[in-house]
Amino acid sequence: MMRKKMHLKLALTSLTMLLAIPVSTAFATSSYITPNEHFEVRNYAGNQVPALVDGSLAESSFHSPTSIEQLSNGHYIISDTLNHTIRLVEQQKVDSFAGLPIGYDNYSFAIGAYSDGVALEAAFNMPLGLAVDSQDNIYVADSGNHVIRKITKDGEVTTVAGTTVLGHRDGKANSAQFNLPSDVAIDSQGNLYVADTLNHAIRKINPSGEVITLNALSTRVVEYTPGYADFSGDFADGALAIAKFNEPTHIEVDSKDNLYVTDSGNQRIRYIDLQSNTVTTVAGSGLLAANELYVEPGYKDGKADEARFNSPEGIALVNDTTLLVADRNNHVIRVIEDGVVKTIAGIGEQYGGTNGVLSAATFNQPYDVFVTGDGALLVADSGYNRLKIVASYLHFAEATDINHLQIVVNGKVLQANDQPFIVSGRTVLPLRSIGEALGLEVSYDPQTKQIKLAAQNAEYIFNVDSNQAAIVENGEVTHVELDVSVQLKNGVSFIPVRFISEQLGYDVIWDKDMQNVVIRNLTIN
16 A cells, blocks of 8 residues: 555655545534535636745635634635635635645645744645634644644734754643644633644643643554554544544534544544543544555445545544544545435545536645535535535526526526426426527428437437427437427427436536526536
8 A cells, every 4th residue: 555654745745635634613604504416516716836925816726725613703714734824805806815825846836844833924834624613713633733723813923832943742832842733723621632643642721721642652563564663543443542543634523522633644534522521433434554654545436334435534423423524635525424424425436626516516635625604515625626515506596586487508597588497397498498598409391390419429300299209410310209299389399308407418406495496517617
């Protein structure tokens, strides 16, 4: 298995994608709706170019965004990891919020550093997970500096814990040591929890400033190639004092002040019950083989204890039993609900930057997922340096009038002189209007009562008052039978919407609540 050990990545190049993660301190989002056929994936902010550019959502640039959080005013904060900054998304624009690069390397990529002070004069080194407390103070897992930082609501950056020297040491916060901390989370009592990734540990910083390791440290040594050995994480459920982790990268606090942990190297989601001091596996499977640093990754939906992940990262906790997971190297967003894992966005094991319906859209190393107040999902699509949004098509359509059935074509309401209607449970549309909206040539022969729709590579022939149709491709004729007949009403021909739309490769859904027939390209810009 290929090594993905974080400290080797850091030593090799700043270009390499990092084992990173985010945090959301908001516990539950009552407006959350499991993404369904109405949803689609679109760009929200940033572009594919790795750069540090403020401005409008479309003009802004990120370099490996890895964590999403929200302030009490509704604005989003983003860990822009390889720009070594914290960014602010507000009112359709992106601004730098804290941190600045101290320079650029030979590849023109930002160089991180360490310094406290005024937010935009302070320096970070690969900031990862974020947490926000009730006073809008922001906590940052400053991974490359091996410290935990705090940004006050007044914009002052201080160091909460750590010495900037990697290691493992409990005790007073200013003398404690961490090794690539990847995430932070806050409970209702003011305890700050840290996913201390390369120590394979979950650490606790209590309100008095003492750092405590909660689980057993791994003593496992792996000879991952002949003659080369290294310490590695391990796996053990059970009592917290003897439980073991393998590169934990994300922590989420639930309503009981217990912890969900993304145990990335074990390809699992774990749960720490701090009342009973036990650790259990919520989802994920696979064995940690001898001389392997990590559990073999995989991709499989289904029962939680049989599901497979590939470097799961950020979690959004919807309620005590429903979690969203950014499954980074499977390039998908998964949901864990009622003991079942299901992919809700993206194509498993296939990466890309395609937007569109959920079954056609692709991501590139999604690191975090965040539930917005209106039920949409924001995704930190790190590999393409973008924030993406997973939301209902209604967020992108014109205002609709639900007094009668309407047609929405690629986000715009079709303006037709004749209203569609329903026959035997099937929606029929005015042929000329829908044909022109889909870019087809429409003709009618009154003698044969045949209607022809000419597409680029095929011709579709319909007979009025008949459910018989023909498809002509490359000179070959295929006869088909429609669910309902072509209708003639007040001199206007109506055809079944689903047949012609799906023949042309469009996605078609029926929105009962809004009385909309929605026709969309499978992929969108």
